[in-house]
Amino acid sequence: MNPAEARSLESAALVVRDFRESDRRSWEEFVFACPAATFFHRIGWREIYEEVFRHRTRYLLAERSERIVGVLPLVQMKSLLFGHSLVSLPFAVYGGVAAVDEEATHSLHVHAVALGRELGVEHLELRNLVSAGPAWAHQDLHVTFRKPLLVEVEANLAAIPRKQRAMVRKGIQRQLRGEIDLRVDRFFELYADNMHRHGTPPYSKRYFETLQRVFGDDCELLTVLSPQGQAVSGVLSFYFRGEVLPYYAGDRVEARELAANDFKYWDLMRRACERGLSTFDFGRSKRDTGSFDFKENWGFEPTPLHYEYQLFKRQTVPQNNPANPKYRRAIELWRRLPRGVVNAVGPLLSRNLG
Numbered sequence: 001m002n003p004a005e006a007r008s009l010e011s012a013a014l015v016v017r018d019f020r021e022s023d024r025r026s027w028e029e030f031v032f033a034c035p036a037a038t039f040f041h042r043i044g045w046r047e048i049y050e051e052v053f054r055h056r057t058r059y060l061l062a063e064r065s066e067r068i069v070g071v072l073p074l075v076q077m078k079s080l081l082f083g084h085s086l087v088s089l090p091f092a093v094y095g096g097v098a099a100v101d102e103e104a105t106h107s108l109h110v111h112a113v114a115l116g117r118e119l120g121v122e123h124l125e126l127r128n129l130v131s132a133g134p135a136w137a138h139q140d141l142h143v144t145f146r147k148p149l150l151v152e153v154e155a156n157l158a159a160i161p162r163k164q165r166a167m168v169r170k171g172i173q174r175q176l177r178g179e180i181d182l183r184v185d186r187f188f189e190l191y192a193d194n195m196h197r198h199g200t201p202p203y204s205k206r207y208f209e210t211l212q213r214v215f216g217d218d219c220e221l222l223t224v225l226s227p228q229g230q231a232v233s234g235v236l237s238f239y240f241r242g243e244v245l246p247y248y249a250g251d252r253v254e255a256r257e258l259a260a261n262d263f264k265y266w267d268l269m270r271r272a273c274e275r276g277l278s279t280f281d282f283g284r285s286k287r288d289t290g291s292f293d294f295k296e297n298w299g300f301e302p303t304p305l306h307y308e309y310q311l312f313k314r315q316t317v318p319q320n321n322p323a324n325p326k327y328r329r330a331i332e333l334w335r336r337l338p339r340g341v342v343n344a345v346g347p348l349l350s351r352n353l354g
Helices: 003-011 021-033 044-051 102-119 153-159 162-173 185-197 205-218 260-274 290-297 325-336 339-350
Strands: 014-018 056-064 067-079 083-088 123-128 137-139 142-148 177-181 219-225 231-240 243-251 279-286 302-304 306-311
Touching (some): 056 102, 067 102, 102 123, 153 162, 177 185, 185 205, 185 219, 185 231, 185 243, 205 219, 205 231, 243 260, 260 279, 279 290
Antiparallel strands (some): 067 083, 137 306, 177 219, 231 243
């Protein structure tokens, strides 16, 4: 776009409307071009929310002269346990508005608040990288860990703090190796086992199969094998604009002794470096958790995430997370259930956990 076209676009009237199927290509092109957008703004998630989780979506876009200048994907969540909400985005680290200017951002916020009132939700939640402003209630619970990748593989290894680097070398010395899987079977067994031990309902195997189908090569499965060829740890990662985001993980109990989880993330980092990627996004963690400490041990600095809310029919920000004491008894009960029951019932519950 030349300067004259840019000035003409800025002066055109701004229109906010619902997404139409004919917008699919232009939405995706905007997301890849907009610096504020993330992998979770990609239009493929809309299909996943509706077809896998059976949630109603309301994807909003702002445009000038029929050119998209901002997007806001929203998902309507209805649950007897967690209530009625409008979220951008459930099951995602990041969400909220991705726009090229303040007017588009403001207009999308205004339309989202109006939509929340129209739908009669209890609250609107935006999972922002940048704060929407002081008028929004907020929750200071999550952080994200992102770090640039160095050009040389060995330089990335040397940049890992000494104690954590020793764990990586332990995995290498134990002759662990990583393999890229084209099917979700091995990963799902590791993931479901891990979720059971932690007392959390798993997502369905179909969900991971759909992620692979929708996002293709931008959704990758890495499985770590023992010297005997047994799958002991695995990770599903997303790729977006030079970034790798390890997002879902699983392991067996013996992975700890083998340092398989440490090796897993190093092998992913090594592969990303060799592919010429620029950023390793370790994703979000809650403060004061083992996951938070693990990522800090890798030399990553936490960056606060701005999860912000408009409260319509409630007085306080929702606390729908395992840190809430009211869910601890349910977590302990879940751990004691047979794996067959967990895998069958879990997806019916997890679709509302968001």
